[in-house]
Amino acid sequence: MLTIKRYVRAQSLEEAYTLCQKRANVVLGGMLWLKTQNRTVDTAIDLSDLGLDAIEETPEAFRIGAMVTLRQLEQHDGLAALTQGAMAESVRPIVGVQFRNLATLGGSLYGRFGFSDLLTLFLVLDAKVELYHGGTVPLADYAARPYERDILTHIVVPRQPGRVAYRAQRNISTDFPVLTCAVAVRSDGVRCAIGARPMKARLYTGDPALLTGGITPESAAAFGESIAAEASFGGNLRAGADYRRAICPVLVRRALLACKEEE
Amino acid sequence: MEIQLKLNGRPVRDSIDADTLLIDFVRAHGCASVKRGCETSNCGLCTVLLDGKPVLSCSVLAARADGHEVQTLEGLQAEAEEFVAFIADQGAEQCGFCNPGYVMNTIALLRENPDPTDDEIRAYLAGNLCRCSGYEGQLRGIRAFLSARNQAKEGQDRG
Numbered sequence: 001m002l003t004i005k006r007y008v009r010a011q012s013l014e015e016a017y018t019l020c021q022k023r024a025n026v027v028l029g030g031m032l033w034l035k036t037q038n039r040t041v042d043t044a045i046d047l048s049d050l051g052l053d054a055i056e057e058t059p060e061a062f063r064i065g066a067m068v069t070l071r072q073l074e075q076h077d078g079l080a081a082l083t084q085g086a087m088a089e090s091v092r093p094i095v096g097v098q099f100r101n102l103a104t105l106g107g108s109l110y111g112r113f114g115f116s117d118l119l120t121l122f123l124v125l126d127a128k129v130e131l132y133h134g135g136t137v138p139l140a141d142y143a144a145r146p147y148e149r150d151i152l153t154h155i156v157v158p159r160q161p162g163r164v165a166y167r168a169q170r171n172i173s174t175d176f177p178v179l180t181c182a183v184a185v186r187s188d189g190v191r192c193a194i195g196a197r198p199m200k201a202r203l204y205t206g207d208p209a210l211l212t213g214g215i216t217p218e219s220a221a222a223f224g225e226s227i228a229a230e231a232s233f234g235g236n237l238r239a240g241a242d243y244r245r246a247i248c249p250v251l252v253r254r255a256l257l258a259c260k261e262e263e
Numbered sequence: 264m265e266i267q268l269k270l271n272g273r274p275v276r277d278s279i280d281a282d283t284l285l286i287d288f289v290r291a292h293g294c295a296s297v298k299r300g301c302e303t304s305n306c307g308l309c310t311v312l313l314d315g316k317p318v319l320s321c322s323v324l325a326a327r328a329d330g331h332e333v334q335t336l337e338g339l340q341a342e343a344e345e346f347v348a349f350i351a352d353q354g355a356e357q358c359g360f361c362n363p364g365y366v367m368n369t370i371a372l373l374r375e376n377p378d379p380t381d382d383e384i385r386a387y388l389a390g391n392l393c394r395c396s397g398y399e400g401q402l403r404g405i406r407a408f409l410s411a412r413n414q415a416k417e418g419q420d421r422g
Contacts, residue, residue: 002282003282004281004282004324005281005282006281007264007281007282007324007326009326009327009329028324028327030322031322031323031324031327032304032319032322035303035304035321035322036303036304044281044282044324046324046326046327048327071316092386093389095304095305095389095390096307096368096388096389096390096391097317097368097371097372097387097389097390098307098310098317098318098319098368098390099304099305099319099322099390101313101316101317101318102304102318102319102322102323173389174305174389174390
């Protein structure tokens with residue numbers, strides 16, 4: 001059961017930052033994961049009044065507020081165009097519309113949850129996170145860090161030419177994923193992230209030489225095998241490590257071929 | 264702490280604990296249609312509209328709704344009446360426990376997408392669990408409502 005002693009709707013980032021320095025205080029995202037925990041929170045810090053719920057577009061990038069919901073990401077035309085629909089595909093199986101109207105991008109990335117579909121996708125988008133005190137940090141570095149007591153304010157996704165595809169395996173629709181895979185194909189190479197291993201998502205290089213002759217069913221399959229050989233997997237209630245290792249090359253191949261088809 | 268919000272069109276002010284959930288707040292103010300189900304943000308039973316958007320009231324602090332507008336089935340009877348009989352006609356209501364959540368989310372669906380396809384209906388209502396009927400009855404009911412509504416509209420246009 002979640003117990004909250006005090007609720008504060010912060011009126012400035014400085015106020016939120018100061019409050020979150022205390023270990024017993026928690027910054028609220030969508031509150032969905034927090035709600036399932038058995039813990040006592042001294043002060044729940046709500047960022048709802050800080051204007052972090054907008055997606056700003058510039059010629060160079062999308063700057064996404066940490067309180068932007070999964071549903072906003074799903075319905076955003078600019079992000080759909082940037083990712084060829086992969087943004088919506090990554091969040092659509094997450095529980096239901098009501099859940100996605102609450103869950104936030106900031107919550108999903110700050111939590112660095114193993115099951116995070118969005119962490120997987122945003123890694124291949126070369127996203128950076130903006131921290132109130134910590135400055136701008138590449139998401140790949142941020143994801144590898146231990147939790148810190150800073151406020152994640154924005155996520156910046158550069159506009160880059162290229163193709164993006166997202167694939168995930170679930171035992172049943174709307175459940176946590178068994179494995180997630182995002183691929184971006186750009187002029188400077190291929191980026192591939194694997195998540196829900198069940199450990200948190202991370203980027204893998206695989207053997208890029210396998211794709212120098214282009215993306216074909218054979219080269220995509222071979223590249224997928226190289227990713228699966230590099231990645232580490234574990235077991236949980238949803239699947240074992242061997243099963244995840246077996247489906248990893250399949251998801252990578254499908255994502256690569258989807259990028260190829262979209263060209 | 265004290266909060267003030269608009270519940271089904273009327274202003275409500277009350278003193279709450281910091282961890283009072285919106286589901287408990289609206290039920291305490293007479294909205295018994297909002298049911299407690301899984302309490303893990305998965306079943307859709309507790310769906311309310313917060314500033315017009317469907318959300319899970321079991322996972323929203325009442326304090327977060329301070330200054331906002333909340334609607335439950337009690338305030339949306341007329342909008343629900345348009346289609347609930349079609350769902351009942353298909354035998355989709357067995358125990359009926361999931362029904363208020365379904366109706367609330369269907370209202371949100373039809374506001375957002377007045378003429379959805381079957382796949383769009385399935386996708387939008389994926390967050391509403393029903394352990395009795397297997398979902399086909401609800402789908403047939405909404406489809407029957409849309410067909411009847413569209414036929415009536417065509418008739419009016421011709422007339």
